[in-house]
Amino acid sequence: MLRIALPNKGRLSEDTRELFNDAGLEVRSSGERALTASLGGEFEAIFVRAQDIPEFVADGAADVGVTGWDLVNESGRPLTSHLDLGFGRCRLVVAAREESGVRTLADLARQAPPMRVATVFPNITRRFFENAGVPADIVPVSGAAEIAPHLGIADVVVDLTSTGSTLRVNGLREIDTVLRSSAHLITAEGGPRQGDAARRRDLDDLVTALASVIRARGQRYLMANVPREALDAVRGVLPGLNGPTVIDIADHGRYVAVHAVVSADTIYRTISQLRALGGEGILVTRIERLVP
Structure with a gap:
């Protein structure tokens, strides 16, 4: 195995x-x-x-x-x-001290001698600055890179962030994104x-x-009874993967059952639109697996 x-x-x-x-x-x-x-x-x-x-x-x-x-x-x-x-999900970013005045990679390139960059990712960082044509001395650290500029160990850092809040708390400004991960x-x-x-x-x-x-994970399975005469409008509301599944109800009356996979992000609006078209008996369930 x-x-x-x-x-x-x-x-x-x-x-x-x-x-x-x-x-x-x-x-x-x-x-x-x-x-x-x-x-x-x-x-x-x-x-x-x-x-x-x-x-x-x-x-x-x-x-x-x-x-x-x-x-x-x-x-x-x-x-x-x-x-x-x-x-x-996170981003590997270049960040400099807020008071440094550095706002772009071009600002870093104008510094002399070559700036020092503290990072836990020396290989990625070296390749990034070489490709950007910006001279840099890489300072490998094992963690807490954001403190390096305040200790005089480095001028800037290349560090992971999700929201950027840790960098801001430590007085650092994002300059560029190196990698999305x-x-x-x-x-x-x-x-x-x-x-x-x-x-x-x-x-x-x-x-x-x-x-x-x-x-x-981002989808829901929706079932509803809708008026037969509103079916064309319902198809516009419930595109699903390949359009909604339409099933005749046993009494063959004025209603039909529609089933569709819809985005969880839009489910609130979808239910509202179906109700406006006369939909009733609306049921929404989570989906465990979805193989197209």
């Missing part, structure tokens, strides 16, 4: 376990500190640090991994993303163990299962 490397702690680990559970691949381990587990009896999981997962997958210790796209890029290893899992399902370049057809089928099935859960 496929061996899948999963984050062993933190929010990334929690979100990953939730996704696999929702896909019917429940994490079954002998205890909270177990280093391995079964995933629904279909796959084997190993739990390691998120930053080590690119190395485990690239070296063949795991066939598949779940980790942040920032960590994949920092590793520089030949890896392939098969699915953006949609959680762990989220959790991805990755394999070594070319897929797991090239030439092994069974493992490739297992990978395809895994991607389909996880993608069906992700796709369903």
Whole structure:
């Protein structure tokens, strides 16, 4: 069976376990500190640090991994993303002290001697500034990069942020975005163990299962009875995946039943529009899986 490397702690680990559970691949381990587990009896999981997962997958210790796209890029290893899992979203940004007057990369390029950049991501940062043509001395740090400018260790930082609030609290202003990141399902370049057809089928099935859960999370299943004469207008309200399903009600009266998959973001307005068209008996349910 496929061996899948999963984050062993933190929010990334929690979100990953939730996704696999929702896909019917429940994490079954002998205890909270177990280093391995079964995933629904279909796959084997190993739990390691998120930053080590690119190395485990690239070296063949795991066939598949779940980790942040920032960590994949920092590793520089030949890896392939098969699915953006949609959680762990953040940005890797360049930030300078608010009082420095620096507002753009061009402002940084005019500084002499070359500026010092503190970051936990030296490889990504080095490539970014080289591609931008901005001279920079990279100062690797193990954490809390945002304090570096205040200690005189560096002039600017390249750090992860979700909302930018931590940077603002520490008197830093965002200058540019280096990378947008989220959790991805990755394999070594070319897929797991090239030439092994069974493992490739297992990978395809895994991607389909996880993608069906992700796709369903932003959708709702709506059912309603609507007047037959309003059906054309209802179709405009309920486009669904391929248009609404229309079902005759047993009494063949003036009403028909319509079923459709609709966006969760628009469900309030959709119900209001259906009621205005004479809809009744409206039922909305969550969707666990959605395979188009």
